[in-house]
Amino acid sequence: MTSSAITARAVFTVEASEQAGRGVVRIGLVPPPAAVVPRPGQFYSVRCGASTAPLLRRPFSVHRVREVPGGWRLDLLVRIVGPGTRWLGSRAAGDRLDVIGPLGNGFDPDPETTAVLVGRGIGIAPLYALGEALRGSLPRERLLILMGARLKERIFLREELSDLGVLHLYTDDGSEGFRGRAPDLLRRLAEDGVPGDRFAVYACGPDRMLRELAGLQARLGFDGQAALEDHMGCGFGACLSCAVPLVPRSVRRGGPWPKPALQYDETGSAAHSLICRDGPVYDLREVDWDAWCA
Helix, strand or coil: CCCCCCCCCEEEECCCCCCCCEEEEEEEECCCCCCCCCCCCEEEECCCCCCCCCCCCCCECCEEEEEEEEEEEEEEEECCCHHHHHHHCCCCCCEEEEEEEEECCCCCCCCCCCEEEEEEEHHHHHHHHHHHHHCCCHHHHEEEEEECCCCCCCCCCCHHHHHEEEEEEEEECCCEEEECHHHHHHHHHCCCCCCCCEEEEEEEEHHHHHHHHHHHHHHHEEEEECCCCCCCCCCCCCCCCCEEEEEECCCCCCCCCCCCEEEEEECCCCCEHHHHHHHHHECCCCHHHHHCCC
């Protein structure tokens, strides 16, 4: 399978829909013949209604790309939170969806380094696609997955994640796995030498979790990337609703992250980026976490 920079509006057909967890639905989609194969970390902007309500599309990360005879299939994870996602979660086999994508820039993994995937709740969606892409180049023991939630009832995809790599569960209340948050678990594992001396972190989840991982990165020295979650009105840089503050001296450009929407202020001391065009994946060092989480 190959990928391209071409992005298009298309109609995908629902192949199957199933409950993946508490309040979470996994939707399998059949792309049209000319559709571009997405990269882990990219997303699709989906119309979530049969009319103009709700007006705005919703962004969904690439959860899985499955090879099938003669083509491929796309899986999305949908957390049911409102009318649009309820409509999307109720779609059945044969229904058609109006989508735009793939959008944004994905992960830039190092296939020679132990990978630590850090997710919380629905944040596991893009990390699963990354894990599958890395599985061909990494032995299972060098693909660590930290998955958690507030309560054990909100953890899902246990079996699939265990098949993908070495799974470490955590919950805020200790009802399953490690008691605490993902950065606490990562610190413990690093102290015990579990990921080894050289590893990279790929994360998606609440801003507070990502901010703590960035702080931990400064102490432990690992490379890190994060897929940011935000409301996106359009998905391609027209509405400017998903601006994120960056640290100018740490901005990465070129390669998979060209950042066409990057803007500096007149003094060069502040920078802003649009998640939909320059992200949603950023180096942990790039984001001004104090400003982003304020």
